[in-house]
Amino acid sequence: MSAVFEGASVPVQLHLAAISPQELAQKIKAFISGMDPVKGHKLPLKDHARCAVLLLRTVPACRGAVLEHLCSVFDEYVGGYVLDLDCDLGAGGRGGGTGSGNLDDIVQEIHAVLSEFVRLNPKAWAPLVSGWSIDLMGCLSTKYSSRQGVPHAGSLNELLQFWMSCKASRALMELYSQCLTAMISSCPDACVDALLDTSVQHSPHFDWVVAHIGSSFPNTIISRVLSCGLKDFCAHGGGGGGAVDGSPPPQPFPDTRVPKIASVVGILGHLACRHADSIKQELLGMFQESLGAGPGGDPQQRAATVPFLLQLAVMSPALLGAVSSELVDSLKPPVLNQLQQLLGPLPREERENMISLAVHLLGQTSSGSFRLLRFLVDTAMPASVIIAAPGLAIHEGAREASERVVQLLLLSLQNLVFSLGGEPPGEARPPIPFLDGLRPHVRELCVETLRLERKRHLWLHQLLALLAVHGGPSCATEALCHMFTLARTQEELGLAAQLHAAVLVSSSSCVVAGLLPATLQRCVAQIHAGGLPDQPLAQLLSNLALMAQWDQQSNSNATKEDGSVGSASSIMSAQVAQIVSSSHLHDFSPLLLHDSPLVSEAAASLLSSVRLPGALQPARLLSVARAAVAHFFLSLRGRAGAADSARLLTRLSSVSSLSLKAVLQLLVEGALLWGGNAEMFGGKREPLSGAATPAGAPPEGACLGDARAPLLEVNLKFGSAVSFSSSGGGSVGSVFHAGVVGRGLKPRPPLAPAAPSPQPEETLLNQHLFLDVLTRCCCSSTSGKYHASPSGGPEEPQAAPVNPEAAKLVAAALAESVCPDVANGELPWPPEDHARTTVERDIRVRRRFQENPLLFQLLWLVAAGRPALCYCSVVLRSLLATLLAHWEGSREATALASPWHLRASSALVACMGEAQLLPPALGNMHEVFPFLAPFEVRLLLLSVWDYMRENSPLPQRFSFSAETGLFYRDFARDGDVSKYLSVLYSVLHKNVDRLGHLCGRFQL
Structure with missing residues (x-):
């Protein structure tokens, strides 16, 4: 009898007293043969099942055979349940089929017996019942997955609702949950192992079980699934180091030889939507526990934890995205040093494999990619650059590993970008998650690149070029626009030229043709939208001016050396100068009158550095001329930029006869009539109309093309200019506008508040500068050709005598200003x-x-x-x-x-x-x-x-x-x-x- 009842802890004597030995032997014979010993025919399924239940109550040692037989009962029930649904669908919902209701009572009885056994002796029955129930659910899920009434495995909610509506599968789920609850405090690994094994065999049809159990026991399932997965990882050759006894280290990166890891990923994936925080904490806890130096824990599992987590991340990008940001925050120098101490003893091949896997993971990461990049670059910087506090220095091995990761990451991204470079323009490019994650951080990348730190700016500049190529024209123009705005030195601006050259080499012809025009258009749009403060705006204009001058300097240097020009900076310089002069002259010219002296000076430097187009529309030409002349007078009032303004006026006057006339007339009128300008040259100002005008600014109606002056003021201004006598004196208009008989002369209009009178030396300097500009404008019109100065600076017009036509224009403007009537x-x-x-x-x-x-x-x-x-x-x-x-x-x-x-x-x-x-x-x-x-x-x-x-x-x-x-x-x-x-x-x-x-x- 001891052999018969071996392993049964339930007091079976109570059950044996309720049945005679003869009846027990009869029941055993009937269960084994499946025949009714009295009537001699085959037992019905229900009677056969009741016989099995009776044996399970009276002889628990028969549990293996009984449970195997009871599987057929549940199979029959589920088959009938599914058949009823198939018949309902085939009959249009009118019913049919054999049904499964006649087995309800026996299924309930089986559930009650097994539940009672688990409750009375969980240590003996919980592992057995949990394994049997979970395996049976897996088999049933797979067997009936293809039936018409069963939802598809992808519809997890519908599948879960379908199986939980079936009494048989619901009873099995309740039995497993009871077993897991009973074993949580003592040994839950047995239940979780059964769950993982079944998931390996029957996924994805088994996912509904995982989803339900995980939702019912989230913390337990997450921690135990990871623990069992790690054990299986180590048992099948995973791990990152050797055992304590000196045995050879297992292989660091498992494949299909580790069957449970796919189930671990699947289970965690099901739980991620509702229990992401718990998963995140468990993963981070495993990582931190693996770095601990305490005596507890399995050394082999500690060494295998990091490779295990890497493998999980490779198989589930969602898990990587959930934990990446917190992982980066936790990787402080002490943690990095501990990680180096843990993984340093690994053979070189294993370390390279682990680095390759980390590079692959980085390439597939989009969430928090900028933080990951900054962490890697900061860690990979040489010790001479990183200034760390005492005790926070990074181990050289960790720094070298980070540098290796950065280099391999750039190489991997480069291969991906150029392998996808053949996509036709206009079609969606395949995603590269890491670069896609960096797309919103283009400006931060530009800022980091322009820091010009050793190695760092080279890595980031290469990455920025790859991002510009992969992101298409929009990303490339954004990157160049930020580089143009943020660069503060010529060396930093050279990085923009290198970025442009890299995009030129890597992109298609249509992108190359429109890259710089689109970039400058983006810059202009920011200016019009007011998105640039004064300092960045002035920096942008200064950088554009510097780029426009590169071509002239390169031409001069090349002429002196070998007469050839082919650098990337000169190519971009020529294009920038041509685009500014042909497309955006009217956008930059209003900035000459900007309130900030920095902006106006930079605008003058830019416009004076480009070749002005000859076919400029008259309206725009006059607008540019007016702004340039007004800026020149403002520059004489102590604001910098007089040299650039003079060069701009000289170039503008040589464009055409119309521009020459406009510039000369505006210069003469500005010096004699515009409010306050006469005082700069030692004279007294005389307002043109009743309203006083700001110092240095053209009065309303005083300039060509000005339509803002009131019509009455214009008529009053020119009314006295009508001569009613052939001799030209004593005109009626002059008498009429002098005053009213009996009331005296009309009062003179008030003047604007007078500015402090300039010193004599300032007056002489202003006169010299003004006459120099006027003379250069009159002389430049004779040739209209520019030649480089001997110093290699901006081009200047050839010296020439005063052009009689230009002098005639000055004479006409002078006569009109002094004697307008x-x-x-x-x-x-x-x-x-x-x-x-x-x-x-x-x-x-x-x-x-x-x-x-x-x-x-x-x-x-x-x-x-x-x-x-x-x-x-x-x-x-x-x-x-x-x-x-x-x-x-x-x-x-x-x-x-x-x-x-x-x-x-x-x-x-x-x-x-x-x-x-x-x-x-x-x-x-x-x-x-x-x-x-x-x-x-x-x-x-x-x-x-x-x-x-x-x-x-x-x-x-x-x-x-x-x-x-x-x-x-x-x-x-x-x-x-x-x-x-x-x-x-x-x-x-x-x-x-x-x-x-x-x-x-x-x-x-």
């Missing part, structure tokens, strides 16, 4: 008596010259471009008339008593002589003015008036010399000039004691 066509010189009718105008002209010393210098510039001074005839005769009137009324003993009038008389005659409006003898008479009395000066000026009246300043009197390229005047054609020198000779004869040494200057 006289038409430009009044070139003939009127009689002396005519001055009586133009007193008001002449006084106003004299006052303007007296208040603004820049006017005489402008006359000198006009005189250098003869015969342009002819177009200032009205200004010359008004000024000469007022000087005659002054000297006529002067009662001083010498002309030196009126210093301004003396200087004005000398400058006027000298300018007319320089422009060949006067013959040399008359043009030199200003040399004797300081030695004469006022009446003598008047007599000499009358001679000038008479000559001009008889020989009107007309351009037709000049001829062009092809040899010299200049206009000249043949005074022999004007008749005898000696009659105009009689007064001069008389004055010289009278003052021969003082002027005898000058007589030679006045010979014909």
Whole structure:
């Protein structure tokens, strides 16, 4: 009897007392044969099952055979249940089939008996019943998975609902749950092992069991599944190191030889949606426990934990994504050193395999990829770069391993990117998870790259190039835009050129053609949207200007060396300059008037570094010219950028005749009429209209193409310019606008608050800078060609004489600014008596010259471009008339008593002589003015008036010399000039004691 009841802990005597030995023997015989001993025919399934249950109650030692037979009962029940559903579906829901309801009571009885055994003796029955129930559920799930009424394995919720609606499968699930509950505190591994074994055999049809059990016992299942998986991993050759006894180390990376690891991944995957935090904590706990140095634990399992976790991550990216961020946070220097100590003894081949697996995992990681990258790069940096606190230094082996991971990761990503590079444009590129995870962190990558740390910036720059190629045009333009904005030195900006070159080599032709235009368009869009503060905006413009100058410098250097240019920077430089000048000139020109001096200076540097297009629309051309001129005057007020602004104006004036006219007219008007500018040149400002204008800014309606000025102001401004007399003086408009009879003159409009008066040296410097710009604009129009400066800097125009056409434009602007109520066509010189009718105008002209010393210098510039001074005839005769009137009324003993009038008389005659409006003898008479009395000066000026009246300043009197390229005047054609020198000779004869040494200057 002891053999019969071996292993049974339940007191079976109670059961044996309820049945006689003869009846027990009869039941055993009936169970074994399946025949009714009385009637002699085959037992029905239900009766056969009741016999088995009776034997299980009375003779527990028969449990193996009984449980095997009971499997058929559950199979029959499930088959009937499935058949009923198939019939329902086939009959359109009207019912049919054999049904399984006649087995309900026997299934319930079986469940009650087994449940009672587990409750009374869990140590003996729980492992047996759990293994039997879980295996039976796996077999049934697989057997009926293909039936019509059974949901597909992919529909986990429907599959779970289907099986839990069946009483037989629900009874088996309750039995397993009871066994697991009973064994949690003592030995749950037996139940979990059975679960893993069955999952290996019957997945994915068994997933509903895993999902239900995992939801019922999440913490237990997660921890025990990982523990059993690790044990199986070690048992089948997994692990990362040798045993304590010196046995050879197992293979670090298992494949199909570790059958349970797939089930571990599947179970954890089912639980991840609701219990991700628990899984994360268990995984991190396993990792930290493996690094512990305590005496407890299996050394082999500790060494195998890291390879096991790596294998789990390879098989389940979801698990890797769930734990990657926390894992990175936990990898502090002490942990890295412990990991190095644990894995360092591994053979080199095993370490390389582990690094390769880590690289593969990184390539498949998208969540937290930027944090992983930063951790790897920081860890891989040389010790000379990393400044760590004492006790936090990273072991050299860990640093080398990290560097190896970074290098292999870049190589792997490069292979992936270029293997996918053949995708047709416009089609979706296959994903590369690591690069896709870095896509939102392009700016951070650019910032890290531009730190220019040893090795670090090379790795990140290579990764940035791969990301730009993989991400397509959008990502590439974003990366270049950030590089253009964030670079602060030429070396940093060179990385942008290298990035552009890398994308050029790696991308398709359509991407290459539109890369830089799209990048600059993106930069311009950020500017228009106000997304760049002043400092980054100024940096962007400065970098673009520097890139535009690279091509000029490269051309100059190449010409000196071997005449060839092929660097990546020069290629990008030429494209940037061409794109800015052809497509975005109107976008950058308003920045010349930006409130920030840094931005306006950078904008001037950029626009002055590009070749301006010749076919620029007039509206945009005038807008650019106006902004450039306004910036020039602002730069003279202490703001930097005057040199760039001058170079921009010079280039702009050489684009076309329209641009030359616009620049010259705006420069003259700006210096004479725009609010506050006259003060910079030692003069006084006079507002153009009733409203005061800001210092340095063009007044409303004062510039070409300005449509913002009110119509009334424009009419009032030009109303006084209408001349109603043929002689040009005393116009009705000038009288009408002077005031109202009985009320006096109209009040002068208020001036804007005056700025502090500049110092004399500042005034002289401003005059010099202004005239230099004006002269360069007038000279550059003769050639229109740029040549590199000897220093290799930005291109400058060739030196040339003042262009007569340009000087004519300056003369017209000067005459219009000084005397706006006289038409430009009044070139003939009127009689002396005519001055009586133009007193008001002449006084106003004299006052303007007296208040603004820049006017005489402008006359000198006009005189250098003869015969342009002819177009200032009205200004010359008004000024000469007022000087005659002054000297006529002067009662001083010498002309030196009126210093301004003396200087004005000398400058006027000298300018007319320089422009060949006067013959040399008359043009030199200003040399004797300081030695004469006022009446003598008047007599000499009358001679000038008479000559001009008889020989009107007309351009037709000049001829062009092809040899010299200049206009000249043949005074022999004007008749005898000696009659105009009689007064001069008389004055010289009278003052021969003082002027005898000058007589030679006045010979014909």
